[in-house]
Amino acid sequence: MTKPLQNRRVLLVIGGGIAAYKALDLIRRLRERGAQVRPLLTAGAQEFVTPLAAAALAGERAHTDLFDRAEEADIGHIKLARDADAIVVAPATASLMARMATGEASDLAATVLLATTLPILIAPAMNVRMWQHPATRRNLATLRGDGVRVVGPNDGAMAEAEFGPGRLAEPAEIADALEAMLAEASQPEGGFGFLAGRVAAGVLAGRRVLVTSGPTHEPIDPVRYLANRSSGRQGHAIAAAAATAGAHVTLVSGPVAIQDPAGVRVVRVETAREMLAAVEAALPADLAIFAAAVGDWRPVAARDSKIKKDGAEPAPLRLVENPDLLATIARRTEGRPALVVGFAAETDAVLQHARDKIARKGCDWLVANDVSPEGGVMGGTANTVHLLGRDGSVETWPRLDKDEVGRRLVERFAALLPR
Ligand code: CTP
Numbered sequence: 001m002t003k004p005l006q007n008r009r010v011l012l013v014i015g016g017g018i019a020a021y022k023a024l025d026l027i028r029r030l031r032e033r034g035a036q037v038r039p040l041l042t043a044g045a046q047e048f049v050t051p052l053a054a055a056a057l058a059g060e061r062a063h064t065d066l067f068d069r070a071e072e073a074d075i076g077h078i079k080l081a082r083d084a085d086a087i088v089v090a091p092a093t094a095s096l097m098a099r100m101a102t103g104e105a106s107d108l109a110a111t112v113l114l115a116t117t118l119p120i121l122i123a124p125a126m127n128v129r130m131w132q133h134p135a136t137r138r139n140l141a142t143l144r145g146d147g148v149r150v151v152g153p154n155d156g157a158m159a160e161a162e163f164g165p166g167r168l169a170e171p172a173e174i175a176d177a178l179e180a181m182l183a184e185a186s187q188p189e190g191g192f193g194f195l196a197g198r199v200a201a202g203v204l205a206g207r208r209v210l211v212t213s214g215p216t217h218e219p220i221d222p223v224r225y226l227a228n229r230s231s232g233r234q235g236h237a238i239a240a241a242a243a244t245a246g247a248h249v250t251l252v253s254g255p256v257a258i259q260d261p262a263g264v265r266v267v268r269v270e271t272a273r274e275m276l277a278a279v280e281a282a283l284p285a286d287l288a289i290f291a292a293a294v295g296d297w298r299p300v301a302a303r304d305s306k307i308k309k310d311g312a313e314p315a316p317l318r319l320v321e322n323p324d325l326l327a328t329i330a331r332r333t334e335g336r337p338a339l340v341v342g343f344a345a346e347t348d349a350v351l352q353h354a355r356d357k358i359a360r361k362g363c364d365w366l367v368a369n370d371v372s373p374e375g376g377v378m379g380g381t382a383n384t385v386h387l388l389g390r391d392g393s394v395e396t397w398p399r400l401d402k403d404e405v406g407r408r409l410v411e412r413f414a415a416l417l418p419r
Contacts (some may be wrong), residue, residue, distance in 0.1 A: 003034030004179050010035045011084040013109045016044015019091040019125035019168035026171040027057040042109045066108040081116035091125035091168045094136050101139035119181050121149040123174045128164035141262040145244050151177035180400050203414040204247035210285040211239040212292035214254035217270045219302035228293045229378040232256035235291030237406030239264045245410050250282040272322035279325055287413050288337040290326040298322055330362035338418055344368040354388050364390050
């Protein structure tokens with residue numbers, strides 16, 4: 001059987017952070033999948049791992065210096081920038097991202113990244129505060145706009161005993177994202193109707209887009225609530241892609257731990273009823289995408305004081321159904337957005353349930369995903385979606401990073417909007 005990355009040539013740029021040690025494992029994973037890996041270490045990376053270790057695992061020499069006489073005669077930075085199928089930057093530090101975003105060619109890694117036209121995948125890793133700093137958010141938005149793919153970072157405990165987003169994506173996740181990027185780069189033009197991961201700037205210029213995202217919290221009493229595992233990643237990625245495409249975007253988000261996307265108006269809500277009110281207030285819109293995992297039920301009445309155990313059976317929790325935002329908006333006769341898109345979170349019989357749902361809700365398109373726990377979709381960074389049309393059409397997309405799913409959806413719906 002051919003391996004997924006058979007004969008693919010990858011230039012792996014290793015940035016200088018504590019996560020650099022994981023880049024060594026990444027080299028092994030990429031080679032297991034058939035790739036040829038050429039390592040390039042920044043000066044910072046060499047504080048954490050040695051060029052020798054990278055070279056030994058890659059079975060290729062490791063590149064380190066911009067002005068290396070032997071190297072310039074031999075391969076040179078321009079050749080390094082061309083002589084591969086893709087570039088992976090892992091870990092992508094805040095500093096490396098900043099240099100990429102501003103086009104600063106101050107060392108070999110940054111020069112190669114500036115000189116290349118290859119598809120680039122970055123796997124950021126840094127302290128949570130550095131990741132959340134507006135400067136890094138800006139650089140990230142710039143890089144995304146330039147067509148750079150991003151995988152991770154993941155949430156988790158960090159080296160500095162802090163917790164939050166900033167951990168390097170796992171080597172297997174990075175390898176998956178690389179596979180997806182390469183698969184797409186080899187699609188004949190028009191395959192998915194978009195170019196190398198870049199949302200065509202301006203395809204939604206002048207359009208109003210509404211996106212719901214995240215979970216809802218339905219209060220039980222002052223200290224408890226009902227919620228679900230949605231991270232908001234998919235909805236936020238769609239909003240970010242729509243903003244890059246030039247739309248005026250309102251993102252109505254339930255409580256999430258992720259950053260607001262750049263260039264988007266964010267309305268924060270807690271409950272399903274608040275979310276519905278915010279959605280109605282945000283209309284009119286040309287395109288409305290309902291990616292939130294809205295709680296289907298809420299306690300009949302939230303108590304004003306903490307409920308005490310009194311041994312009563314059954315437990316004192318009575319639920320009523322929440323309004324259905326998607327169906328409410330899709331069934332509007334006046335002021336209905338031209339395109340209404342729902343999501344379906346299913347754990348079994350995904351397509352069958354999705355077909356029922358598109359009819360039941362009255363939306364134009366439905367993005368169905370399998371959220372059974374094995375897939376790691378809920379709360380994770382990747383997604384495998386099926387796109388169903390009201391006409392009965394079904395497309396199954398490969399497993400993709402949620403950012404990429406967001407970009408593809410935006411491209412797709414932008415093309416479908418009436419002029
Ligand atoms: N949705 C909504 N309002 C709700 C429930 C769901 O707007 N109260 C939207 C979601 O944002 C999503 C779609 O409806 O776009 C489907 O959500 P899903 O949870 O898959 O479906 P449910 O309507 O909850 O149906 P079921 O519980 O039967 O799967």
